[in-house]
Amino acid sequence: GIQVEQSPPDLILQEGANSTLRCNFSDSVNNLQWFHQNPWGQLINLFYIPSGTKQNGRLSATTVATERYSLLYISSSQTTDSGVYFCAVARNSGNTPLVFGKGTRLSVIA
């Protein structure tokens, strides 16, 4: 099956700093999503981004499908950004189960 690798595994930032999280995947995909899991365990969908670039406030994401990676950018980080960020992929854009990476644990300190 598809392998998903995320880096770095852990990241500590000072409030206000910027960061880039990376997701590499082993096969062609037509579905890629980024999620944030808050400290209470709730998974929130951030982006559906099988290709191209999207922005939502301080967050943006870019997927280069031909090179099998995606990047999540967090600018001007806030303590509420803390949690685990997961990348998840699937070969098909339809209802094919997503395969998750192990996540990047982000801690933003004041």
Place this chain on the structure above:
Amino acid sequence: GAGVSQSPRYKVAKRGQDVALRCDPISGHVSLFWYQQALGQGPEFLTYFQNEAQLDKSGLPSDRFFAERPEGSVSTLKIQRTQQEDSAVYLCASSSPRGANVLTFGAGSRLTVL
């Protein structure tokens, strides 16, 4: 409902007990997924329903795990004769029938087997 609702949020079971975890998806979402998340890991796929049909159960770890969605809305994940290795958070997600498979997750059910 407005979101995916899961119950119970926390369940403690003695080894060997049977447990049932409930998921109430977003109204109108035909696709429903169950994932298992061990501590410090990413969610791992268990099974998938489209309406009442279970289309993929390849992720169920053993025949002690059983899922159903008899009327195409609420789903139940049942674990028989629980073992300590079943301790995990069980996440349910649903997705809209239109467009891509963009998942909305519930808050999860944390199962601890003693």
